[in-house]
Amino acid sequence: MYTVKPTIDPYLFEKQFEAFKKFVEEQSNVSFLSFASNPYTDEQEGYKYNIYRTARDKLTFQAWKESDIGSGDIIAATIEAIEFQSNNLVQWQNRYGDEKRPHHPLHEAKTSFENTRIIEQCLFDFYHKSDVIGSFDELINIFGKKYALIAYLFFVKDNSKYLPIAPLYLDRSFELLGVDLKTNKRCSWENYSLYIYAVNEIKLMLTEALSSNISLLDAHSFAWMLSAQMEKQGKLADTKEYLSLSDTERDAIVKSRIGQGQFRKSLIEYWSKCAITGCQKHELLKASHIKPWSRSEPIERISLYNGLLLSPNLDSCFDSGFISFDDSGKIMVSNELNEKDMRSLGIQNEMKLFRIEPEHRKYLVYHRENIFKKS
Incomplete structure (x- = not known):
């Protein structure tokens, strides 16, 4: 089944990022240039890196051998990697009785060799093999749908790919950023992978906003x-x-904001003038995605080759599908534009992009097949 990937609303991100930057600078009294270099964000959030390192030091899964399966050592190491004082990413403390702790099955397995063997086989495979989907399901079989615990174990496996989760807070943050995704009480690999995808989108936008890693x-x-x-x-x-505006009105605002940002600057540097007419008055030119922003993958949204710098009339016609370009850059005009319209808009059949590279072509193919009004 096809799953729609979550996207961030650029306008909402921009506004909340501006507020975030102001908030952090008020708290720290220094400019916000990166998370690690700012004393407030480092103090508030940097501890997660320490939790990651501490957990891995206690887990030492790289040293596990298949002969350890069933010994109890793997379970003991996993418990240690969960139960340490600074770990607030999982509610492991015995506050409401031992059976309420999310990792209770690890303690319970100590009394059964068979359960120990089954759980340790699962943990060994999880940390040493690449079948993350199967591992997620196996962890659910062991712990139940304990989302925070399972996400934590993934995070400890590789913090460059996986993250801890606090569904209620993060669901609210997604709402603030216009992301159509809920994680609360939705523990599954599909949901977790969409969650990671959404945070990767945020990462990409933060990278562009801060111009840093x-x-x-x-x-x-x-x-x-x-x-x-x-x-x-x-x-x-x-x-x-x-948020009170219609979808059409929001789309118009988003398009104008994208056109004012780094994407526009990159296109001006690359094209230097209208890609068709040669007009060099930059303040009149429009930065336009070839494959629309809303349909692009994160990396495609900032790709230099997914953009054209066009005069306003050509930009409007291109976005609306009345014109497109073939793989050589030659203009294609929809049958829905008659000759009078073409003359009024200054469109000629001989027009051509003054430069085109192989990297442009996949985006032009998408535009021709999905945006261009063929008849």
Whole structure:
């Protein structure tokens, strides 16, 4: 079954990022340039890196051998990697009785060799093999749908790919950023992979906003702080007016914001003038995605080759599908534009992109097949 991947609303991200930056600078009294270099974000969120390192030091899964399966050593190491004082990513403490702890099956297995063997086989395979989907399901079989615990074990496996999860806070953050994704009470590999995808999208946008390297965990911290700190302190951006607009009105705002940002700057540097007419008046030119932003993968959204710098009339016709370009860059005009319309718009059949590279072609193919009005 095809699953729609979550996307971030660029306008909502921009507004909340501006509020986030202001909030952090107020708390730290220094400019916010990166998560690691700012004393406030480092103090508030940097501990997660320490948890990751401590857990891996205790787990030492790289040293596990198949002969350890059934010995109890793998379970003991996993318990140690969960139960340490600074670990607040999992509610492991015995607050409501031992059976309420999410990792209770690990303690319970100590009394049964067979259960120990089954659980340790699962943990060994999880940390040494690449079948993450199967491992996720196996962990559910052992622990039940304990989302925070399972996500934590994935995080300890590789923090460049996986993240801890706090569904209620992160669901609220996604809502603030216009992401159509809920994680609360939805523990499954499909949901977790969509969650990771969404945070990767945030990471990409933070990287562009800060012009610096951002880790997946930094993006997680940004999302967490929006709902867990800023909302509680009334520091979020006011986006009520934007949210009251129609989808068409929002799309127009998003397009204009994208056209004012780094993507536009990159296209001006690359094209230097209108890709068709040669007009060099930059303030008149429009930065346009070939494959629409809303349909692009994260990396495609900032790709230099997924953009054209066009005069306003050509930009409007291109976005609406009245014109497109073949693989050589020659203009294609929809039959829905008659000769009078073409003359009025200054469109000629001889027009051609003044430069084109192989990397442009996959985006042009998409535009011709999905946007261009063929008849």
